[in-house]
Amino acid sequence: MSNRKVRVRFAPSPTGALHMGGVRTALFNYLFAKKHGGDFLLRIEDTDQTRFVEGAEEYIMESLEWCGIKVDEGIREGGAFGPYRQSERREIYKKYADQLIESGHAYYAFDTAEELGALRQKGEENKETFTYNNATRVELNNSLKLTKQEVDAKLNAGESYVIRFKMPVNHEVKMNDIIRGNVNVNTDTLDDKVLFKSDGLPTYHLANIVDDHLMEISHVIRGEEWLPSMPLHVLLYEALGWVDTMPEFAHLPLLLKPTGNGKLSKRDGDKLGFPVFPLFWKAPNGDTASGYREEGYFADAFVNLLALLGWNPGTEQEIFTMEELIAAFSLDRVTKSGSKFDPKKAEWYNHQYMALKTDAEITNLFIVELKEKGIEVEVALVEKVVGMVKERAVFVKDIWEQSSFFFETPTEYDEKVVKKRWKENTPAQMTAIKEVLAGVPNFNAANAKQAVSDYIEKNEWGFGAIMNALRLCIVGAGKGPDLFDIIEMIGQEETVLRIEKAVSVIKK
RNA sequence: GCUCCGUUCGUCUAGCGGUUAGGACGCUAGGUUUUCAUCCUAGUAGCAGGGGUUCGAUUCCCCUACGGAGUACCA
Numbered sequence: 017m018s019n020r021k022v023r024v025r026f027a028p029s030p031t032g033a034l035h036m037g038g039v040r041t042a043l044f045n046y047l048f049a050k051k052h053g054g055d056f057l058l059r060i061e062d063t064d065q066t067r068f069v070e071g072a073e074e075y076i077m078e079s080l081e082w083c084g085i086k087v088d089e090g091i092r093e094g095g096a097f098g099p100y101r102q103s104e105r106r107e108i109y110k111k112y113a114d115q116l117i118e119s120g121h122a123y124y125a126f127d128t129a130e131e132l133g134a135l136r137q138k139g140e141e142n143k144e145t146f147t148y149n150n151a152t153r154v155e156l157n158n159s160l161k162l163t164k165q166e167v168d169a170k171l172n173a174g175e176s177y178v179i180r181f182k183m184p185v186n187h188e189v190k191m192n193d194i195i196r197g198n199v200n201v202n203t204d205t206l207d208d209k210v211l212f213k214s215d216g217l218p219t220y221h222l223a224n225i226v227d228d229h230l231m232e233i234s235h236v237i238r239g240e241e242w243l244p245s246m247p248l249h250v251l252l253y254e255a256l257g258w259v260d261t262m263p264e265f266a267h268l269p270l271l272l273k274p275t276g277n278g279k280l281s282k283r284d285g286d287k288l289g290f291p292v293f294p295l296f297w298k299a300p301n302g303d304t305a306s307g308y309r310e311e312g313y314f315a316d317a318f319v320n321l322l323a324l325l326g327w328n329p330g331t332e333q334e335i336f337t338m339e340e341l342i343a344a345f346s347l348d349r350v351t352k353s354g355s356k357f358d359p360k361k362a363e364w365y366n367h368q369y370m371a372l373k374t375d376a377e378i379t380n381l382f383i384v385e386l387k388e389k390g391i392e393v394e395v396a397l398v399e400k401v402v403g404m405v406k407e408r409a410v411f412v413k414d415i416w417e418q419s420s421f422f423f424e425t426p427t428e429y430d431e432k433v434v435k436k437r438w439k440e441n442t443p444a445q446m447t448a449i450k451e452v453l454a455g456v457p458n459f460n461a462a463n464a465k466q467a468v469s470d471y472i473e474k475n476e477w478g479f480g481a482i483m484n485a486l487r488l489c490i491v492g493a494g495k496g497p498d499l500f501d502i503i504e505m506i507g508q509e510e511t512v513l514r515i516e517k518a519v520s521v522i523k524k
Numbered sequence: 525g526c527u528c529c530g531u532u533c534g535u536c537u538a539g540c541g542g543u544u545a546g547g548a549c550g551c552u553a554g555g556u557u558u559u560c561a562u563c564c565u566a567g568u569a570g571c572a573g574g575g576g577u578u579c580g581a582u583u584c585c586c587c588u589a590c591g592g593a594g595u596a597c598c599a
Contacts, residue, residue: 029599064598129597136596145526145595178597196529205527206595213597220599244528244594267529270592274535277591321536324548328537332547351537354592358535361549371562408561418561433559483558495560 022054029061030072033297037271040322045237046085047345058090060101063217070300079294097231109218113179121255124177125158149207150185179212189247194266194347201247225252237266269326270354290359312411317369326351367410375403381412404497426492433494437484443519450515459508461500489518
């Protein structure tokens, strides 16, 4: 039973953008599949036409692609078990629903939505919850209560109906979850779920079981929100006679909101102060939500941090490439409890990846930003700057903040620094230093430093005071890498101009 | 309400009867740095509570509390 080929699926419904919890579910499925040399399928569960959202499918695929999660079989890739979109498989499901009716595991129900709504409301008034189950079904408008003639008459008249699962009475369903171990539920606490809707499409429960069976899925790895319906699913496998090939189940802990309570949901959008989506999302109604990609996260950093949310390798390694994740991944090291996402740690991850990436890689990204600002400089020069400042940045967009003074003459001077470093005699000192720098032959960092140092020493000035004031002139603030490196980069002429400008602009 | 799942520093987590309860993020301090940041070092802080079982419980069992999920002709 467990030595067949590993085949897993990620089965989102296209009801909007895929949030990071969904991406993590996809990732765990992918890691598990690749670890075991198996297949990763993408199946679109669009059996609820009313909730279909334009662009969602593309968004899902693009998100997986960005993350480096490669789909082996899916709506775009094709495969031997297609189609992979449930709306295109509608012909398949009815047969199995009928089979369940014939075998006595399911029945027709003619109750209208209004009737059931009324019953639920009445139940609520009596502080009870109406449940369509073995206690109530015999009194309702279905093929269990009605005679065969009555049922046939309704069916022939084209009356709309649903097909419900006939939950066994007082039966203990014993299940096993890879992450949680044994889970037992008594069927009396369950209801007769609708398997087949009046619109001719199956509900999630039926479609899911049928497709997983037909697609030869070996392991169902999904979010914990599905745990309560696992008994129904197991019972369905039994009723359809598929127990031999029933997949193993693993219910992943949920991703929780960092503040307050509840699971992370699509609707959280941008309210949380960090993106909940992998990519920027624009809904058909015009609503937008930010994405990790657009916020400046590296895909590999995003994948890395997601992987360690609810899973850990049992070692102290925290930085993983996808290959390393695949090698290290194991479902029995998945945590049982839900995890809150920490945006600070996410930034730390990105910072780690920033340091890991080559100057050339970062330069390519940074050059795009420079172009947007209308700045065009030699690539070699940009790369040199990037090499100097990248480890100070979390995101590529931070690099500008850390390096703008390489490309532009400061127009403002940080007030705090001015107050602290710009004394009565500073302008005169700066002017003197300017003359020294202007006279340096073979202008470079080492020579400039030598000249300035000698001059400071000769005059018995404080090295710190002069250097800080000089930095203010060159950078406009009290930040940045080695000052002489900056001076070399901007050149002798620009250095002189900046000092002159600072002396004339900064007022004491 | 009912059913199911869960509970170790603020957060992510290691721990699978005997540990000075470990790591990471964050925070604080010190060092490095002519500045800022990086970086390095150190510190900070935790087994939800109560019963058992046991020579011994963070670890096993029960109860309570708290958190989460589900309870649709949505997935």
